[in-house]
Amino acid sequence: MxxxxxxxxxxxxxxxxxxxxxxxxxxxxxxxxxxxxxxxxxxxxxxxxxxxxxxxxxxxxxxxxxxxxxxxxxxxxxxxxxxxxxxxxxxxxxxxxxxxxxxxxxxxxxxxxxxxxxxxxxxxxxxxxxxxxxxxxxxxxxxxxxxxxxxxxxxxxxxxxxxxxxxxxxxxxxxxxxxxxxxxxxRGRTEQLSEAAEQQARDLAARNAELQETQRRLIEAMQRQALDDERHRIARELHDSVTQDVLSAGMMIEICRSELAAPGADPDVVSGKLTEAKGLTQHAVERLRAAIYALHHADSEPSGTLPVLLERLSTVHLPTELKVSVDVAGEPVALPGEAEHSLLRITGEALFNTVMHTNAARALIRLVYRGDHIRLSISDDGDGDPAQLRKMLRLSSATDLAGAHRGLANMRTRVEELGGTLSIRRARLGGIMLVLEVPLPLKEMRAAG
Structure with missing residues (x-):
C-alpha cells in the first residue's frame, strides 16, 4: 500500500x-x-x-x-x-x-x-x-x-x-x-428515512383501521337497510291485505245484520257468514302482528353474516300458521354487501309470496356454500303449482304482470344481475321450491331497487 x-x-x-x-x-x-x-x-x-x-x-x-x-x-x-x-x-x-x-x-x-x-x-x-x-x-x-x-x-x-x-x-x-x-x-439520512417510514407505517395503520371501521359500519348499514327494506315492503303489502280482510269482514257482518232483521232469517246461514267474518278478522290480526314485529325490530339488531341475516329475515315472516327454518351447509365466504342485499330481498320476496299466496305451514331456507358457487333454496309445504309458476315466469318476460308473478320476475332479474340462475320445482315438503345458483366469487354490483 x-x-x-x-x-x-x-x-x-x-x-x-x-x-x-x-x-x-x-x-x-x-x-x-x-x-x-x-x-x-x-x-x-x-x-x-x-x-x-x-x-x-x-x-x-x-x-x-x-x-x-x-x-x-x-x-x-x-x-x-x-x-x-x-x-x-x-x-x-x-x-x-x-x-x-x-x-x-x-x-x-x-x-x-x-x-x-x-x-x-x-x-x-x-x-x-x-x-x-x-x-x-x-x-x-x-x-x-x-x-x-x-x-x-x-x-x-x-x-x-x-x-x-x-x-x-x-x-x-x-x-x-x-x-x-x-x-x-x-447513517443519519437512513435513520431519518427509517423514522419517516415508521411514522408513515403508523399513519397507514391508523388510516387502515379507520377504513376498516368505516367499511364495517357501511356493511352494517347495508345489512340493516336490506332488512328494513324487506320489513317496510312487507308492512306496505300487509297493510293492503289487512285492509281488504277488514273491509270484507265488515261487509259480511253488515249482510248478517240485514238478514237477521229480515223475517224468516235462517240462523245457520247467518252463523256461517259470521264464522267467515271471524276468520277474516283473525287473518287480519295475524298479518298485523307480523307487520308490527317487522317495524318494531328495525334498528335494534346488530349486523352479521349472510346466514345470520337469513335467520333474522325468517323471523320477519312470523304469522302463526308459518314456521320458517334456516339450514346452512359448507364454509361461509364473505360476499359483497350489494350481493347480500339482493339475496336477502329474493329470500324475503319468496317467503312473503309463501305467506300471501299459499296455505303453507312450514318453509325451509337452505344455503349451501360450494367451491365455485352458492346455492340458495326456499321451499314450502303449501299448495302452489310449480308448473303454473314457471309458465307465468316465462310470460312475465313479454307481459307486464302484477302480484306474485311480478315478484317472481323481480327475483329472476336480481339473480341474473349476480350472474346466476333461478329455477322453480316441486319441493320435498310438497309445495314450491325456488332454487338460486350463483357463481363465486361475486363481483361488486349495484343493488337492485
Whole structure:
C-alpha cells in the first residue's frame, strides 16, 4: 500500500550505512536525523488521527505538521483537479501562523506551485530552487501534493522522505475521512428515512383501521337497510291485505245484520257468514302482528353474516300458521354487501309470496356454500303449482304482470344481475321450491331497487 515505507525511505530517514567506529561522526549525524525523523513521524501520526474530525481538521493538521517539520516560510497542500472529488478544502496554504484557503490571497510564488499541484501532480517532484514539492498518491495514482519553502539547512533526503510519507498518508486519511463522514451522513439520512417510514407505517395503520371501521359500519348499514327494506315492503303489502280482510269482514257482518232483521232469517246461514267474518278478522290480526314485529325490530339488531341475516329475515315472516327454518351447509365466504342485499330481498320476496299466496305451514331456507358457487333454496309445504309458476315466469318476460308473478320476475332479474340462475320445482315438503345458483366469487354490483 502507498502508506507503507519502502527500504529507500528507511535509508533516507536513518542514513545509517555502517556501524564502524571510524564512521562515528556520520553515526552521530544519522542519530540526529533519526531522532528528527521519529519526531516527524510522531507529528504525522498525531495529524493523521484527526480523520474522524472531518476533512478540514485533517488538512489543517497535515499542513501544520509538515510546515513544523521543515520550518517552512510557507507550505501549500493541494488536491489535483478531478481527484478526490469530495475532498474539502481542495487546497490550503500556511504562511507563518495564518491558514489561507483563498487563492487570491496567496503569495505570487505559491500560486504557480498551486497551478502545478492542481493540474500536473505527477511533476510535483521536479526540483525548484529554494522550494520542495512532493506528490501525494493514492493507489499509485497522483492525486495532488505538497509544496513548501523550507528553512535553510534542510536535509533534502530525510525531509523529503518525511514529506512524501506525510503526503501519501494524508491522501489515504483524507479519503477515509470523506468515507467516514459520508457514512455518518448516510447513517443519519437512513435513520431519518427509517423514522419517516415508521411514522408513515403508523399513519397507514391508523388510516387502515379507520377504513376498516368505516367499511364495517357501511356493511352494517347495508345489512340493516336490506332488512328494513324487506320489513317496510312487507308492512306496505300487509297493510293492503289487512285492509281488504277488514273491509270484507265488515261487509259480511253488515249482510248478517240485514238478514237477521229480515223475517224468516235462517240462523245457520247467518252463523256461517259470521264464522267467515271471524276468520277474516283473525287473518287480519295475524298479518298485523307480523307487520308490527317487522317495524318494531328495525334498528335494534346488530349486523352479521349472510346466514345470520337469513335467520333474522325468517323471523320477519312470523304469522302463526308459518314456521320458517334456516339450514346452512359448507364454509361461509364473505360476499359483497350489494350481493347480500339482493339475496336477502329474493329470500324475503319468496317467503312473503309463501305467506300471501299459499296455505303453507312450514318453509325451509337452505344455503349451501360450494367451491365455485352458492346455492340458495326456499321451499314450502303449501299448495302452489310449480308448473303454473314457471309458465307465468316465462310470460312475465313479454307481459307486464302484477302480484306474485311480478315478484317472481323481480327475483329472476336480481339473480341474473349476480350472474346466476333461478329455477322453480316441486319441493320435498310438497309445495314450491325456488332454487338460486350463483357463481363465486361475486363481483361488486349495484343493488337492485
Amino acid at each position: 502507498d502508506h507503507e515505507l519502502d527500504s529507500s525511505y528507511l535509508d533516507a530517514l536513518t542514513g545509517v550505512r555502517s556501524g564502524k567506529h571510524s564512521f562515528y561522526p556520520e553515526y552521530v549525524r544519522s542519530a540526529e536525523r533519526l531522532e528528527r525523523a521519529v519526531g516527524a513521524l510522531d507529528r504525522i501520526s498525531r495529524a493523521l488521527v484527526r480523520t474522524g474530525e472531518g476533512p478540514r481538521a485533517l488538512v489543517e493538521a497535515v499542513v501544520r505538521a509538515a510546515a513544523e517539520h521543515v520550518q517552512a516560510e510557507w507550505l501549500l497542500f493541494a488536491v489535483a483537479d478531478g481527484a478526490l472529488r469530495a475532498a474539502r478544502p481542495r487546497f490550503l496554504l500556511l504562511a507563518g501562523e495564518t491558514l489561507i484557503d483563498d487563492e487570491r490571497l496567496f503569495p505570487i510564488e505559491a500560486r504557480e506551485h498551486l497551478r502545478v499541484l492542481r493540474s500536473r501532480p505527477w511533476e510535483a517532484d521536479e526540483p525548484t530552487p529554494g522550494v520542495v514539492r512532493v506528490s501525494m498518491t493514492l493507489d499509485s495514482e497522483p492525486v495532488g501534493g505538497i509544496a513548501a519553502r523550507p528553512a535553510p539547512g534542510m536535509d533534502a533526503a530525510t525531509d523529503l522522505a518525511v514529506l512524501r510519507v506525510l503526503a501519501n498518508q494524508a491522501a489515504v486519511a483524507l479519503h477515509n475521512s470523506f468515507l467516514v463522514h459520508a457514512t455518518m451522513q448516510l
